[in-house]
Amino acid sequence: MTPEELSAAIRTVLSQACAEGSLSLPEAEIPEPRVERPRNRDHGDWATNVAMQLAKRAGTNPRALAELLSPRLAEVDGVASVEIAGPGFLNIRLDAASAGELARSVVEAGRAYGRNDSLSGQHINLEYVSANPTGPVHLGGARWAAVGDSLARILAACGARVTREYYFNDHGGQIDHFANSLLASARGQATPENGYGGAYIAEIAARVTADEAAAGRPDPAGLPDAEAAEVFRAGGVALMFDSIKAELHAFRSDFDVFFHEDSLHTSGAVDRAIAKLRERGAIYDHEGAIWLRTTDFGDDKDRVLIKSDGNAAYFAADLAYFLDKRERGADCAIYLLGADHHGYVGRMMAMCAAFGDTPEVNMQIIIGQFVNLVKDGAPVRMSKRAGTIVTMEDLVEAVGVDAARYALARSSMDSTIDIDLDLLASSSNDNPVYYVQYAHARTCSVARNAAEHGVSRDAGFDPAALDDPADSALLGVLAQYPATVAQAAGLREQHRVARYLESLAAAYHTWYGSTRVTPRGDDAVTPGHVARLWLNDAVGQVLANGLDLLGVSAPERM
Template sequence: MTPEELANAIRTVLLAAVGDGTLNLPVEEVPLPKVERPRSREHGDWATNVAMRLAKKAGTNPRALAELLHPRLAALDGVASVEVAGPGFLNIRLDAASAGELARTIVQAGEAYGRNDSLAGQSVNLEYVSANPTGPVHLGGARWAAVGDSLARILTACGARVTREYYFNDHGTQIDRFARSLLAAARGEDTPEDGYGGSYIAEIAATVTADELAASRPAPAGLPDDEATEVFRARGVDLMFDAVKAELHAFRSDFDTFFHEDSLHTSGAVSRAIERLRERGMIEERDGATWLRTTDFGDDKDRVLIKSDGNAAYFAADVAYYLDKRSRGADCAIYLLGADHHGYIGRMMAMCAAFGDEPGVNMQILIGQLVNLVKDGEPVRMSKRAGTIVTLEDLVGAVGVDAARYSLARASMDSMIDIDLDLLSSASNENPVYYVQYAHARTRNVARNAAEHAVSREAGFEPAALDTPADSALLAALARFPAIVAQAASMREQHRVARYLEELAGAYHTWYAATRVTPRGDDPVDAGHVARLWLNDAVSQVLANGLALLGVSAPERM
């Protein structure tokens, strides 16, 4: 019996009690009860606080309502015992056959196990990475790529329509500095004081020059400064961004939309956004500038949208961009931003409210902390192309995509993390990704051994044969997966999936040491062997499903 099936069975009991008059409650107020694992397995397989939730509405006390429900729940098929605990908790223990049915449910569901419709009908615009196209993706951007893509997968698994979006900052002074840096490299000059260093600058400058010559155009370094800078700006940004896209694709982080900041200014989106806010009475003209009254919504000061010189302030692009996301159908716009953007939250949420939207619902901002790469306890500076920074390419080159993605996704975004290169390069149980992937590889090895010993799921399935404490503990761990996925989606916390997988791997390794899927010696194959093959394969499926949500492979062998 799955937790969903048990919750529906409890609701049926409640409806029956309403129908026969023993529960004084309108039918429409009978909820689908919440069923959870008790903190201690000694208290049973599942627990519900439904009596505590409904007692006041029903005109009784929680303990009395729990006592009323007790015999009815105990009579349900598949329930071995029910206990009333504390102020009104109901602890439920399933019989072995009912608990064991979960293995069949998982195997038959396959990749669908863990998916749900908790976010069905919601359209989510998820923006992440969005680094300036002036250099390779650095370690912070790598974290947002792993986290953002994992969140997108998790939200999709819960029924949301997700648009993965990269905001392409191609408007502003950083692009000017990038173009001047390319020109300096092409001319063999020192990097401008405010420019970009690293060998990648020389590589791009050489490519631009070669492309121009191949097209029978003059070498851009020989043109007047303004013309040369424009050539390097136009071609250099495209080349750099192509390289960034290729890095992210190799990291299994692809995007649905690459949104160009410059388009907000050239398309009139900024003017349209300001006009929408003006219609809502949120705009003021003072000191020759155009202001958004964000203080009406808790910001520490009002924000300039159009400066007194007639140019748009940086915040004007943020305003236009948010409205554009909403206009494209996003019910919720989620921004993944670095720790240096913490001060933006107040003005962004105020802007959301100024449009008549609900901050925290239509706009959500997730702030991530820094990542440090360490080896032998010391910070690592190993980038050859980008100078002092560590890039995504560096990290993947050192430990591979799986280890890089998993290590970045398994930590809460709001925590600073140190990534130990030695640990991630090791085939050790202390290496989290290895620990989980090895558990999956072990399930596949067990399945191969089972086939060699003529243990097959085709022989049928007797769930009651899963009757040992190890079986019960592993089934309990498997049953938590759908709730973990739903919780990770609702809380925007992808690391919950990774931590769950590590717990499941631990439960599986313990089960592996305590039970057998194949018979000893010449012993015959019995129902227990077959049932445990089903359970083994259920673990294999859940590990694979969970790793897929993090964009990490589930190897067949290790």
């Protein structure tokens, strides 16, 4: 019996009690009962607080309602016993056959196990990475690539239509500094003030020069400064962005939309967004500048949109960009931003409200903390290619895509993380990605070994044969996977999937040491061997499904 089936059974019992008058509550007010694993498995397989949840509305106390429900639930097929605990908790124990049916459910569902429709009908625009095209993707961008792509997979697994979006910052002063850095490199000059260093600048400058020569155009380094800078800007940004896309693709982080910031200014989108807000009474003019009255919506001060010199403030593009996302059909725009953007949250939420939308519903902002690399017990400070920063490419070169993605996605985004390169490159149980991947590889090895010993799922499935305490413990962890996925999607917390996989791997390794899928010596194959092969394969399926949500491979051999 799955948690969903047990929840439905509890609701049926409640409905029957309402119909016969023993429960004074309109049936329409009966919620979907929530069932959870008790912290102490000695208390049963599942627990529900539905009696405490409904007692007041039913005009009774939780304990009395629990006493009404307990004998009725005990009669449900698959329920072995029901006990009342504390003020009205119901602890439910399933019989072995009912508990064991989960293994068949998982295997038969395959890749679909754990997927749900909790976010069906929602269109979510998820923007992440969005690094300036002025250098390789740095370590912070790598964290957002891993987290953002994992979140997109998890949200889609819960039925949402997800648009993965990269905001291409191709407008403003940083692009000017980048172009001037390329020009200085091509001319053999020192990096200008506020410019970019690193070997990649020289590489791109040389490629722009070569591309111009191949097209029959003069050496751009010999052109007048303004004309030369424009050639290096256009060519350099295009080359850098192609490089960023290639890095992200190799990291298994692809995007549906690459949105160009410059288009907001050239298309009139900024002016249109300001006009829309002016119609709503949220815009005012002061000292030659145009302001958004963000203090009306909780911000600490009003924000300038168009400065007195006629140039747009950066925040003006944010307005136009959010409006564009909403007009493209996004019900919710999620922004994944670094810790240095924490001060932007208030004004962004105020802007959302100024458009008549609901902050935290139509706009959500997730702030991520920094990432530190450690090797040989000391911080890793320098990049081979970028000169001053550690890049995603450096991390992948050191530990591979699987380990890099998993390490970056397994922690809560509001925590600073230290990544130990020596640990991630090791084949030990202390390495979390190795621990989980090895569990999957072990399930495949057990299945191959079972086939060699004549143990096959084709022999049928007797769920009651899963009667060992280790079977029960492993089934209990397996059953938590769908709720974990739904919770990870609802809370926008991808790390819950990773931590679940680690707990499943631990339960599986314990089970592996306590039970057998194959007979000893010349012993006959029993229903217990076959049933445990089903359970073994169910674990392998869930590990593969969960790793896929994190963009990590599930190897069959290690």
